Amino acid sequence: MSRTAAIQHALNQFESGAFFTTLSRRIALRTESQDSGASAALRAYLTDEIAPEAARLGFTSRIVDNPVDGGGPFLLASRHEDDALPTVLVYGHGDVVRGYDAQWRAPLSPWTLTVDGDRWYGRGSADNKGQHTINLSALASVLDARGGRLGFNAKLLIEMGEETGSPGLDALCRQERDALAADVLIASDGPRLTAERPTVFLGSRGSVNFKLGLRARDGGHHSGNWGGLLRNPATVLANALASLVDARGAIRVAGLRPPP
Structure with a gap:
């Protein structure tokens, strides 16, 4: 009652x-x-x-x-x-x-x-x-x-x-x-599936914003002399980011996946 x-x-x-x-x-x-x-x-x-x-x-x-x-x-x-x-x-x-x-x-x-x-x-x-x-x-x-x-x-x-x-x-x-x-x-701060259907989400999603930088060495080095010989921080970062997920967006790093 x-x-x-x-x-x-x-x-x-x-x-x-x-x-x-x-x-x-x-x-x-x-x-x-x-x-x-x-x-x-x-x-x-x-x-x-x-x-x-x-x-x-x-x-x-x-x-x-x-x-x-x-x-x-x-x-x-x-x-x-x-x-x-x-x-x-x-x-x-x-x-x-x-x-x-x-x-x-x-x-x-x-x-x-x-x-x-x-x-x-x-x-x-x-x-x-x-x-x-x-x-x-x-x-x-x-x-x-x-x-x-x-x-x-x-x-x-x-x-x-x-x-x-x-x-x-x-x-x-x-x-x-x-x-x-x-x-x-x-x-109670999220969307409904439709206006007519109240929706209960048993979890949450979101994002974490952060700045990531890589310093490979001190000083500058001219690309005309050193290009292709020294590691390019931009290339290293690009590969690091690309390794986190596959081409379809599936997480490849175990530590980033939710617990079983």
Whole structure:
């Protein structure tokens, strides 16, 4: 019965307009992390929106400054029920890309949540304010259905710099390793297979950016005299990169493959 009750509570939040009202407030905050003048809005999103809702859900939260100068703040929150229960960590980001107000077709605006047919439009409604607002609403529904208990421990991590490459996130996770320890991570920030089909990805993919250089020797050597005799760093690097994958993109280096 608790599952049915939780789903009904979630439907009521949607049909009553309560969810729309909450998301509208969040969309209205211009949390453009790519705008250097948006620091006040980035912090306000956490202090005025997420922290109060987390408190209503029984979380203890704190806002942590970014370890990287100029990076947006983070919100960490925890709701502990029992040491014997599993812990779920929910991730989201409250920053958005630039609004590009003039490029929206009338009557749409990036900062006003608008219903058009069966679609909702507003900057962040799909990336990522909508997703973590849904997750928080889902927690409220479970609490309502289970008489004030989740049946698991819960933690939140909301960042305000994902759209600029998540500066400081790695350092924060190292710094707050114990506070973020969990059995399960739910990161609702990815595409659906189709608009009509909610999709759960049981894993993640990504990239690691790095600079790789090779210094073969000190000083310069004229190619007219030394070309073909001395190793060319560019050729060495090209061959090294080519050895990582085959012509079809399959990984050839065992250490780069995921564990079995």
